[in-house]
Structures are given as structure tokens and as C-alpha cells.
Amino acid sequence: MSPLDIDHVSLYLGQGSQRFLALQDISLSVAAGEFVCLLGPSGCGKSTLLGALAGHLEATQGALRLAGQAIHGPSPERGLVFQHHTLFPWLSVLDNVAYGLKMRGIAKAERHQQTHDLLEQVGLAGFEGKPCSWPTASWS
Ligand SMILES: Nc1ncnc2c1ncn2[C@@H]1O[C@H](COP(=O)(O)OP(=O)(O)OP(=O)(O)O)[C@@H](O)[C@H]1O
Ligand SMILES: [Mg+2]
Known part of the structure; x- marks a missing residue:
């Protein structure tokens, strides 16, 4: 059996007449x-399949398995990089980067230490307390 196995998967989106x-x-x-x-034209279902692999969408029929385990929800073993940036605009840089660690139950002191190290690696040390939302540009 292959590590990642997509097995006769069909998936409906939407409700009622929008199904x-x-x-x-x-x-x-x-x-x-x-x-x-x-590869495929816009709307052919690429993101839908990735969403199912990430566990954000449930297949209507068929099965998705990773290492023999059925996929029925998100897991840190499966990452998804979204097409558009997905930050929480109400959280600071530090809390955005630390969010995944928080969801995994890592204690605050440990996740802040790991987050500081990661921000330092990408040249963002000192920006921990900054907001993640863009200021609205004003043109005159
Ligand atoms: N909530 C919904 N209800 C009904 N149809 C939907 C819903 N969300 C997406 N769709 C439709 O499902 C199809 C698959 O969309 P999907 O986003 O997976 O395509 P894609 O291949 O990733 O496209 P793109 O290349 O533009 O990113 C599209 O035709 C879209 O219009
Ligand atoms: Mg897409």
C-alpha cells in the first residue's frame, strides 16, 4: 500500500440547489x-482535493488514507499552504507564528521560545509584537 492513498473519492460542495x-x-x-x-483548469477541483487531504473537507464517497490511517480531520502530519495568505489579523506576529504550536498543546514559554527562534531565522526578530494586518493605503 502506498503511503498516500486516494481511493475512489467523490466529494460534493455546497447545499441544496448549490450542491x-x-x-x-x-x-x-x-x-x-x-x-x-x-494540473488542471480553474475550478476543476485541485483545491478541493487538497482540502480533503488536509482534512478540512470530508469525502462524500471513497477514502483518503495516509500510512494506512483514514483521513477524517486536520493533523500536524499534513500541511497545507493556502493560495492566499491566511493570517489572523487580530493577532500579533508572535501569536500568528505560535498558533500551530498552541493548537498542539505546547506550553506558552516553550512556544514563545520556538517562535522567537523561528522569527530570528527569517530575519524578523524584533517584530514579535507587531500586528499582522496591513495598514490601509491612502493615496492623495
Ligand atoms: N461551497 C461551494 N458550493 C458549490 N460549489 C463550490 C463551492 N466551493 C467551490 N465550488 C465549486 O467547486 C469547483 C472546484 O473548486 P476548486 O476551488 O477545488 O477548483 P480549483 O481547481 O482549485 O480552481 P483554481 O485553479 O481556480 O484554484 C469549482 O467549480 C467551484 O465553483
Ligand atoms: Mg484552487
């Missing part, structure tokens, strides 16, 4: 270390 079959009978296996690109 839409976004994925129809998709099967795909990915080997360990294999690099796979999903």
Missing part, C-alpha cells in the same frame, strides 16, 4: 518521497 459535484471518482497513490503536481 456541486467537485470531485468524481478520483483515485491516486503517492509513494514516499514522490513529488506530485495537480
Whole structure:
């Protein structure tokens, strides 16, 4: 069995008259270390499949498995980088970066230490307390 196994997956999005079959009978296996690109026109379901792999969407039919374990929700073992930036505008730089560690139950002192180290690595030391929202540009 391949580490990542997408097995006859169909997935509906939306409700009622808006219900839409976004994925129809998709099967795909990915080997360990294999690099796979999903190519297709806009709206063909690429993000829907990635959302199902991330555990944000539940397949209507079929199964998604990682290392033999069925995917039924998000997990730190599966990362998803969104098409658009996804920051919490009401949280500081530090709290945005520390959010994943907080969700994993890492104690505050430890997650702040790890976050400081990460920000330092990318040249953002000193910006911990800054907001993450962009100021509205004003043109005159
Ligand atoms: N909530 C929803 N209800 C009904 N249909 C939806 C809903 N969300 C998305 N869709 C439709 O599902 C289809 C698949 O969308 P998806 O975002 O997965 O496409 P994509 O291949 O990632 O496109 P893009 O290249 O533009 O990112 C699209 O046709 C979209 O209009
Ligand atoms: Mg997309």
C-alpha cells in the first residue's frame, strides 16, 4: 500500500440547489518521497482535493488514507499552504507564528521560545509584537 492513498473519492460542495459535484471518482497513490503536481483548469477541483487531504473537507464517497490511517480531520502530519495568505489579523506576529504550536498543546514559554527562534531565522526578530494586518493605503 502506498503511503498516500486516494481511493475512489467523490466529494460534493455546497447545499441544496448549490450542491456541486467537485470531485468524481478520483483515485491516486503517492509513494514516499514522490513529488506530485495537480494540473488542471480553474475550478476543476485541485483545491478541493487538497482540502480533503488536509482534512478540512470530508469525502462524500471513497477514502483518503495516509500510512494506512483514514483521513477524517486536520493533523500536524499534513500541511497545507493556502493560495492566499491566511493570517489572523487580530493577532500579533508572535501569536500568528505560535498558533500551530498552541493548537498542539505546547506550553506558552516553550512556544514563545520556538517562535522567537523561528522569527530570528527569517530575519524578523524584533517584530514579535507587531500586528499582522496591513495598514490601509491612502493615496492623495
Ligand atoms: N461551497 C461551494 N458550493 C458549490 N460549489 C463550490 C463551492 N466551493 C467551490 N465550488 C465549486 O467547486 C469547483 C472546484 O473548486 P476548486 O476551488 O477545488 O477548483 P480549483 O481547481 O482549485 O480552481 P483554481 O485553479 O481556480 O484554484 C469549482 O467549480 C467551484 O465553483
Ligand atoms: Mg484552487
